[in-house]
Amino acid sequence: RKLYGALTRREVVGGLCILVLCAAFVLETRGHRNLFYATALPVFLLSLPRAGWRDLGGSWIARLGLAYLAYYLLSALWSDGLDWGPLADLLRVTFIVLLFFVTTILLAARDAAFEQRFFLCYALAAGASLVAVYAAAAGGLLDIGWRLTGFGLTSHPVIGATLYGVALLVCAFVLLPQSRGWSQRLLWFGILALCVAFLLLSASRGPLLALAAAVVAGLTLADRRIAIALLCLVLAAGGAALLADLQPVQQILARGQSGHFEIWQQALAAIAERPWFGHGSLVEASFEAKRGASRSPHNLLLANQFYGGLPASLLLGALLALAAWRAFLAARGGRPIYLVLLVFGLAAALFDTRTLVQNLGREWITLWLPLALLAGGELRARPTAASPGAS
Numbered sequence: 001r002k003l004y005g006a007l008t009r010r011e012v013v014g015g016l017c018i019l020v021l022c023a024a025f026v027l028e029t030r031g032h033r034n035l036f037y038a039t040a041l042p043v044f045l046l047s048l049p050r051a052g053w054r055d056l057g058g059s060w061i062a063r064l065g066l067a068y069l070a071y072y073l074l075s076a077l078w079s080d081g082l083d084w085g086p087l088a089d090l091l092r093v094t095f096i097v098l099l100f101f102v103t104t105i106l107l108a109a110r111d112a113a114f115e116q117r118f119f120l121c122y123a124l125a126a127g128a129s130l131v132a133v134y135a136a137a138a139g140g141l142l143d144i145g146w147r148l149t150g151f152g153l154t155s156h157p158v159i160g161a162t163l164y165g166v167a168l169l170v171c172a173f174v175l176l177p178q179s180r181g182w183s184q185r186l187l188w189f190g191i192l193a194l195c196v197a198f199l200l201l202s203a204s205r206g207p208l209l210a211l212a213a214a215v216v217a218g219l220t221l222a223d224r225r226i227a228i229a230l231l232c233l234v235l236a237a238g239g240a241a242l243l244a245d246l247q248p249v250q251q252i253l254a255r256g257q258s259g260h261f262e263i264w265q266q267a268l269a270a271i272a273e274r275p276w277f278g279h280g281s282l283v284e285a286s287f288e289a290k291r292g293a294s295r296s297p298h299n300l301l302l303a304n305q306f307y308g309g310l311p312a313s314l315l316l317g318a319l320l321a322l323a324a325w326r327a328f329l330a331a332r333g334g335r336p337i338y339l340v341l342l343v344f345g346l347a348a349a350l351f352d353t354r355t356l357v358q359n360l361g362r363e364w365i366t367l368w369l370p371l372a373l374l375a376g377g378e379l380r381a382r383p384t385a386a387s388p389g390a391s
Contacts, residue, residue: 014107014114016040017100021118021365022125024163027152029361036096044099055109058382061326061375062105064319069094069101071315072281072357075308079280086282094357100364101372108376115373119170119337122365126167127191129154130198148201153361161199161207162348162362168195169214169344172230173222173337192230196237206351214344221328222336263287267297271305278309281357296359300349307355316356319371320346326374338377341370 020040024032056062073094076087107114133150136142142149147157154160171192179185199207211234218227266287270279279285285306287297297303305313320342327339345366356363 010107010111013040013043013103014111014117016043017104017107018118018121021369022121024153024365025125025129025151028155029153032153033096041099044103055379056102056105056375059105059375059378061319061323061371061378062102064315064322065101065371065375066098068312068315068319069098069357071311072308072355075278075281075312077280078277079282082280082282086284090281090357093360097357097360097368101368104369104372105375105379108373109379112380115376116174119174123167123171123175123188123191126164127187127194130164130191130194133198134194147203148198150198156361157202158204158206158352159362161202161204162210162345162366164195164198165207165211165214165344165348166341166365168192168199168211168230169340170337171195172226173218173340176226177223193233193237196234199234200237207348209351210344210347213347214340217340217343218336221331221339263296263298264302267299267302267306271302274309275305276309278305278307278312281307281355283307296352296354298352300346300353300355303354303358304356307358312355323371323374326378327370330374330377338370338374341366345370 016039020032020036023035027035056066073090076082076090129150129152133142133148133154137148149155149157150160150164154163171188175188176185176192179188199211215227215231215234218224218230270285273279285297297306301313301316304316324339324342327342330336331339345363348366349363353359353363356367
């Protein structure tokens with residue numbers, strides 16, 4: 001009671017939002033969703049009537065994001081075999097995305113410290129969970145097979161590598177440059193090194209390629225010393241793993257030239273059947289691959305066009321283009337993290353995802369979060385952002 005009395009409602013909602021995001025490292029999909037329902041959702045709903053919905057109109061990123069959600073929900077109406085069960089599930093997911101997106105925007109707009117608190121907590125949660133993962137693997141308590149996995153959502157090696165990749169970039173481009181003293185530098189560097197090791201041991205090619213794209217963005221618009229140091233660390237870790245003949249790294253090289261080309265070709269053929277408005281967001285598509293049938297085209301842009309057609313692609317393209325421009329301006333102003341995260345998230349989504357509404361796992365943090373933070377920055381720059389609304 002004493003702690004709650006010292007906090008505003010906005011700070012409580014922000015803390016719960018951070019808690020839900022950080023819990024991705026230890027809870028699987030159902031547990032993560034139930035945590036959202038049990039803790040964050042009631043407080044979100046109580047806060048939204050005072051949240052200042054009209055302020056959202058001051059951000060074009062927010063407008064485009066909401067228009068994208070609305071159109072994607074509308075596209076369910078022309079899905080073949082429209083059924084109330086899948087439609088109810090789509091409504092549920094869209095509602096959660098809407099709450100997350102709007103609440104994060106308003107928290108970032110009215111509380112400039114929210115973003116920094118999130119980066120801090122996320123990096124610490126990643127570091128703590130990785131220590132537990134490595135301890136469990138060393139003790140034989142975690143059956144890792146030929147590739148390392150984690151707990152919760154990170155038990156999927158590709159999703160895990162992406163989530164830990166975000167923590168890696170946050171440590172490199174936010175926390176390390178802002179650290180004071182060697183103790184803090186060693187802490188963030190240690191977490192960064194743990195994340196690099198996980199990306200290599202998870203044998204996930206897509207997140208590694210996304211990391212390379214993010215480092216290139218960092219070399220161009222961020223502190224080049226940090227980007228070069230990060231690149232050297234990844235290369236040194238990869239070289240050491242090769243010398244040690246670790247199986248995950250050997251598998252990366254063995255599978256390096258394979259990919260999702262077969263699925264992409266099938267997706268392009270299906271897109272050609274309905275290019276204008278797509279097949280609808282409720283269609284259960286099957287794409288045959290070497291490892292069996294898959295529901296996903298394994299590419300955000302192809303999946304977006306397949307389900308939503310040309311309007312969905314135009315909305316997503318406009319949203320990402322505007323966000324990239326805002327992130328570029330922020331990078332020139334000394335805040336490269338938005339651009340780095342967007343490049344990383346989009347590059348990762350080109351290899352394994354459906355859309356920004358279906359089957360969400362890592363997309364909360366890799367794409368929706370930087371979009372919301374950028375929209376919050378737009379609102380902070382306006383005079384109306386200072387008005388009381390979500391206290």
